[in-house]
Amino acid sequence: MRRPDDTELLRLHANLVAANPTASAEIAEILYEWLMRRLKAAVPYASTEDVADVAADALVRYLANPDRFRPERGMGLAGFLLMDARGDLLNLLDSKRPQHRPTPLSDAVADQLEDRNIRSMTQERMLERLPSQLDERVLALLPDQRDRGILELMMDGVRDSDAYAALMGLRERSRDIQAREVKRAKDRIRARLKRGGIRRD
Amino acid sequence: MVVSDVTSRAPLIRRASAEPSLWASLLATLDQREGLDSGAISSRLQVTPDAVERLALCRRPRSGSEADDLGETARYVGTNVVELATLYRLGRALEILADSGATTGLRQAARKREGDE
Numbered sequence: 001m002r003r004p005d006d007t008e009l010l011r012l013h014a015n016l017v018a019a020n021p022t023a024s025a026e027i028a029e030i031l032y033e034w035l036m037r038r039l040k041a042a043v044p045y046a047s048t049e050d051v052a053d054v055a056a057d058a059l060v061r062y063l064a065n066p067d068r069f070r071p072e073r074g075m076g077l078a079g080f081l082l083m084d085a086r087g088d089l090l091n092l093l094d095s096k097r098p099q100h101r102p103t104p105l106s107d108a109v110a111d112q113l114e115d116r117n118i119r120s121m122t123q124e125r126m127l128e129r130l131p132s133q134l135d136e137r138v139l140a141l142l143p144d145q146r147d148r149g150i151l152e153l154m155m156d157g158v159r160d161s162d163a164y165a166a167l168m169g170l171r172e173r174s175r176d177i178q179a180r181e182v183k184r185a186k187d188r189i190r191a192r193l194k195r196g197g198i199r200r201d
Numbered sequence: 202m203v204v205s206d207v208t209s210r211a212p213l214i215r216r217a218s219a220e221p222s223l224w225a226s227l228l229a230t231l232d233q234r235e236g237l238d239s240g241a242i243s244s245r246l247q248v249t250p251d252a253v254e255r256l257a258l259c260r261r262p263r264s265g266s267e268a269d270d271l272g273e274t275a276r277y278v279g280t281n282v283v284e285l286a287t288l289y290r291l292g293r294a295l296e297i298l299a300d301s302g303a304t305t306g307l308r309q310a311a312r313k314r315e316g317d318e
Contacts, residue, residue: 021270022277024223025258032213052209056216063258064220 004030006076013077016066024063031081032059038082043089050092058085141196142189151189214257224274225257227292234295245288246280253278262289 009030015023035055040046058081062068069080142148149167165178168185217225231237237245243253256278262270271289275282 019260019263021260021262021274024260025255025277028210028213028258029255032210049212052212053216056213059213060216060220060223063217064222 004034004078006078009077010071013066013069013071016063027063027077028059031078032056034078035059035081035085039085039089042082042086043093046089046093050089054085054089054092058088137196138193138198141192141198147185147189147192150185151193154186154189210254214254217258222260223257224259224261227261227289227296228253228257230295230299231288231292234299235291242288246278246284248278248280252280 009027012023012027012030016027032055035058036051039051039055040048043051062081062084069077071077075083138151139148142151146167150164153163153167161178161182164182164185165173168181170178170181173181214225217223218229220226228237228239228242231242232239239250239253242256243250246253246256248256256274259274259277260270262274267286271286272282275285278285
């Protein structure tokens with residue numbers, strides 16, 4: 001299933017903000033099924049019922065209060081709702097699990113990622129919560145979830161190597177090793193995308 | 202619940218039923234208070250069940266722009282604007298009565314009238 005067209009969604013979002021009566025239905029039509037599929041792919045151990053309920057909650061919350069989405073922040077509506085719903089889904093699953101307290105990230109990493117609302121998370125949780133901005137072609141070239149997470153940080157312009165080191169599970173290693181491994185991972189991803197015919201400007 | 206649970210959009214419609222700005226909540230009122238379920242709405246508006254689901258996800262008309270909004274919504278759903286407006290006014294009346302706690306009294310009065318006849 002292709003990622004919804006961000007330009008079209010932006011137009012519908014503007015209509016929704018302007019109180020157009022059908023924009024909410026048009027947005028739901030485009031995004032609900034896509035949201036469910038992406039949530040299920042991102043958190044495969046979640047039940048279909050939980051995924052459907054969480055996707056519905058996120059979508060209706062947005063439709064009722066569209067100002068929650070701020071296009072000027074640079075993230076598309078589909079990515080915004082996916083991130084919102086993914087957070088809810090993980091919280092829901094957490095509430096059903098035996099208690100588990102994640103190791104908090106360093107302040108530097110948390111600051112980098114504050115807009116993503118993913119403070120206080122382990123490496124695994126970060127990987128699950130990263131918004132998916134990647135299209136199907138890129139996903140096919142990067143089957144590894146960690147590589148996808150690294151690419152998403154690169155696409156968001158994150159420069160602090162702490163964020164990458166946290167994603168890669170290198171937080172306990174020395175700065176030199178972190179820098180070397182992060183660079184190696186980024187180069188490897190760039191090369192793989194280039195070989196696959198994908199260029200980033 | 203106004204729309205069948207077998208559709209994949211059922212969780213979305215169910216959630217939307219709790220949102221007062223959307224048609225889903227008005228359709229839920231019509232279902233609960235008048236017994237107008239998805240099938241009845243579909244017949245009344247002469248549209249498919251899918252169109253009723255799309256209607257449920259539309260925003261209700263704004264006061265001051267009711268005619269325009271109802272017209273646009275009717276076009277989107279593919280129904281007659283007069284039928285849609287009638288349904289909307291019935292739903293609103295039921296909501297207002299429910300808010301004032303008058304529905305039960307009216308129903309009791311109606312039942313009493315029927316019994317007297």
